[in-house]
Amino acid sequence: MTFVSDTVAVARNELYRFRRSRSAILISLFIIPLFFTFSLVAGSGGAVTSYSPTADIPIAFVDNDNTLASLRLLQTLASSKDFHRIIQSYNEQSAIAELGSKKIYAVIVVPKGFQNNLVNGNEARITLYTDDSEPGMSAQIDSTLTIYVQRFNGNLEFQPILTPLQESSTSGVEMLELGCLCGAFNIGLTVVLAVVQIFACFYEIAGGIAHQRETGTFARLLITPMQTGSIILGITIFDVVLSTIRTFIVLGLSMFVYGASPNTDLGTILILSLLIALVTMGLGFAVAAFRVGTRAVVIMEFFLVLFLFAFSGLWVDVELLVGITRIMAYILPFTYAYDALKRTILLGIPLLLLTTDLEVLVGSIIILFGLSYFLFHHSREKLAS
Amino acid sequence: MTWFLRQVTAVTVKELKQLRRDPVSLLLTILFPIMLISIFIALNAVFSAPSYNIAVGVVDLDNTPASKALMDRLATSSVVHVTEIYQDEEQAFAAVNNGQVVGSIIIPKGFGNALAQGQAFIITDTDNSKITSSGLILGELQAQSSDLLLKNTESGNQLGVKNLQVEVIWRPISGRPVTTGDPYLPGLLGMIILLGAFDDIVNAICRERERGTFPRLILTPTSLLAIYTGKMAATVVLTIIRTAVMLVILRATGMIIRGSIPLVFLTTALIATFTLSTGLVISSRIRSSATLTFLEIAMTFPLLYLAGVWSAPLMLDPTGKFISLSLPWTYGNDALRRIMFLGLGLNSPSVSGDLFILLASTLILLPVALVLSKRTM
Numbered sequence: 001m002t003f004v005s006d007t008v009a010v011a012r013n014e015l016y017r018f019r020r021s022r023s024a025i026l027i028s029l030f031i032i033p034l035f036f037t038f039s040l041v042a043g044s045g046g047a048v049t050s051y052s053p054t055a056d057i058p059i060a061f062v063d064n065d066n067t068l069a070s071l072r073l074l075q076t077l078a079s080s081k082d083f084h085r086i087i088q089s090y091n092e093q094s095a096i097a098e099l100g101s102k103k104i105y106a107v108i109v110v111p112k113g114f115q116n117n118l119v120n121g122n123e124a125r126i127t128l129y130t131d132d133s134e135p136g137m138s139a140q141i142d143s144t145l146t147i148y149v150q151r152f153n154g155n156l157e158f159q160p161i162l163t164p165l166q167e168s169s170t171s172g173v174e175m176l177e178l179g180c181l182c183g184a185f186n187i188g189l190t191v192v193l194a195v196v197q198i199f200a201c202f203y204e205i206a207g208g209i210a211h212q213r214e215t216g217t218f219a220r221l222l223i224t225p226m227q228t229g230s231i232i233l234g235i236t237i238f239d240v241v242l243s244t245i246r247t248f249i250v251l252g253l254s255m256f257v258y259g260a261s262p263n264t265d266l267g268t269i270l271i272l273s274l275l276i277a278l279v280t281m282g283l284g285f286a287v288a289a290f291r292v293g294t295r296a297v298v299i300m301e302f303f304l305v306l307f308l309f310a311f312s313g314l315w316v317d318v319e320l321l322v323g324i325t326r327i328m329a330y331i332l333p334f335t336y337a338y339d340a341l342k343r344t345i346l347l348g349i350p351l352l353l354l355t356t357d358l359e360v361l362v363g364s365i366i367i368l369f370g371l372s373y374f375l376f377h378h379s380r381e382k383l384a385s
Numbered sequence: 386m387t388w389f390l391r392q393v394t395a396v397t398v399k400e401l402k403q404l405r406r407d408p409v410s411l412l413l414t415i416l417f418p419i420m421l422i423s424i425f426i427a428l429n430a431v432f433s434a435p436s437y438n439i440a441v442g443v444v445d446l447d448n449t450p451a452s453k454a455l456m457d458r459l460a461t462s463s464v465v466h467v468t469e470i471y472q473d474e475e476q477a478f479a480a481v482n483n484g485q486v487v488g489s490i491i492i493p494k495g496f497g498n499a500l501a502q503g504q505a506f507i508i509t510d511t512d513n514s515k516i517t518s519s520g521l522i523l524g525e526l527q528a529q530s531s532d533l534l535l536k537n538t539e540s541g542n543q544l545g546v547k548n549l550q551v552e553v554i555w556r557p558i559s560g561r562p563v564t565t566g567d568p569y570l571p572g573l574l575g576m577i578i579l580l581g582a583f584d585d586i587v588n589a590i591c592r593e594r595e596r597g598t599f600p601r602l603i604l605t606p607t608s609l610l611a612i613y614t615g616k617m618a619a620t621v622v623l624t625i626i627r628t629a630v631m632l633v634i635l636r637a638t639g640m641i642i643r644g645s646i647p648l649v650f651l652t653t654a655l656i657a658t659f660t661l662s663t664g665l666v667i668s669s670r671i672r673s674s675a676t677l678t679f680l681e682i683a684m685t686f687p688l689l690y691l692a693g694v695w696s697a698p699l700m701l702d703p704t705g706k707f708i709s710l711s712l713p714w715t716y717g718n719d720a721l722r723r724i725m726f727l728g729l730g731l732n733s734p735s736v737s738g739d740l741f742i743l744l745a746s747t748l749i750l751l752p753v754a755l756v757l758s759k760r761t762m
Contacts, residue, residue, distance in 0.1 A: 023673070027676065035683060035684070039690060041702070041704065042708050043702065043705050045705075100733070101734060102735045118551075125554055130556070131558055132557035133568055134697035134699070135569050136695070136696050137697040142553060175506070176507065177511065178508060182514060195686070203679060295409055299409060302685070303420060317515040320518060321431060325427055325431075347513075
């Protein structure tokens, strides 16, 4: 009974402390969730808005063929949703010389004999010069242009609108894709949910304890007759409450403002989000037991998030990692957490089917909290000094 | 003037000595660029790897020489690894759902006949939560089926079906291979300078305030202008060191730097000075060094997108584009790319324009930052 009341007392104390700190409330509940969600929107647009990444890029079109077919190619591109800023240019060399000046970013050159090749059934060619110093832009322009020209028919005034099936096929054999369509925003949402929890929870636990140690209040807490378990559990309960609020803030903003549509229910997302939070909290407690300072915690957090971004499937699919990086990915519990988050939110797979992910997550939480308890219990005196 | 310079030098030396004595800050200053670039190189190696082993399952419902030829091609592919051959679609779909394979490829009945007429299709079911892997599977399937169309000899006759009406020949102006991650590296250098400079200002102002040494410094006969100039000079010195370290690392990883090296240093120094001004403004509101460092780290990840490191600003959503083009760091990163990647110099309007925007933003923000910072002493 004392254990329960002590735990509740610690949780309540943490909440009171949190409520009194305006900057903690701002950072934990507003800045982190809103900052990351807005950044996702700024980067990929909302879930219901669609935009073409190539639409606003100024591209020069040089027609050296000057035939009906080349004119129709220009019309096809200029009237498409993907190339709003096609600029007709008459001199190939001067157009290419403009690349790198930020006035134009690509030049499409239709060579002489373009129409002849099409009429004679030969493969016609066009040349695309790009300013490849812009990250990701050249490849995007190339792939979008290929979609438009792959079935271009110089005999038709208006090109038939390609079905998504035709758009996705560049080989002449069509690909009927049955996989669930995952919008960029929904994919981003899974990253944001995971990163927000990892970011905030690690700082709140490890940083919170370090701050209390620096201000001397943690020493006072440790010299009370309270059990170590009560202290850890109390702080955990407090952070679970914050994590729940954060999950709802990110989800609410994503769903109701930006139109995200997760393929699973809110309960599943909340459970997974809290599991990620609990793994991070376990890690935070373990780190805090080593008497690190607040600034060191923040720096560790940076390296942790950077590491997780690279090796837990947040950025690169784990399947593509090789050698030691793949081994690291499979050791990290966050890899399984993120996998479960993606498979539920994006594919709609029921949580209970993800047994491996859940087992690893629950196991990691037990191990990390067990380790933290052990470390805290054995270094209680040192922590209080 | 000499007296002022002596004061500035004294403050600069003090700042550098303080950094040397603080192991955590030193770790962040030195280890951070190395760690960031190492992770990027590891990721870049993933994207430019010659082969992958992405698990796929295949169902051949056609059982013709054409479908067998496609199966053989997939079996010897360097991108996908056929782990299972299923009897029907249901098994294949279930395998994707269970996570046993990343994708399933179903060759439908009649594939061989349709292929001969150039009207074939293949059914795929990929785990699109693994967006890069599923994209690679589809790309490999496209490539193999395209090759099959051209080379397949059914009944001794080449099908010779043409893939595309018009082929696009892509020529990047830098003349560099299109698959390298080099266009991202100058932006990464910009981010490292940004974070380093922000951390310098956290050290120079907030930590000094927390230690209580700032009032003592002000009580000395050193002028306030000399104190701030000294602190900024220390950041510029550290920026030069960071840039030099990064250039050595980039060179060691195989990046060919084409432009003028002094211009690279000038650009990073401008990025650092602007960041310093921003840091001064923020530190006038947020007093705790830990909170400031936390904010710095939190803004790193969005800035990778919004400051033109991972994605060109013009390719962002309209809101993102607006934010990106409003950030002076975007112009700094852009200038670095144009100098280091394309080899452009100050005579190029794009580089001089970028540097002008960065300089103008600094000149506007710096006096405001100094006034605000002075008020909070």
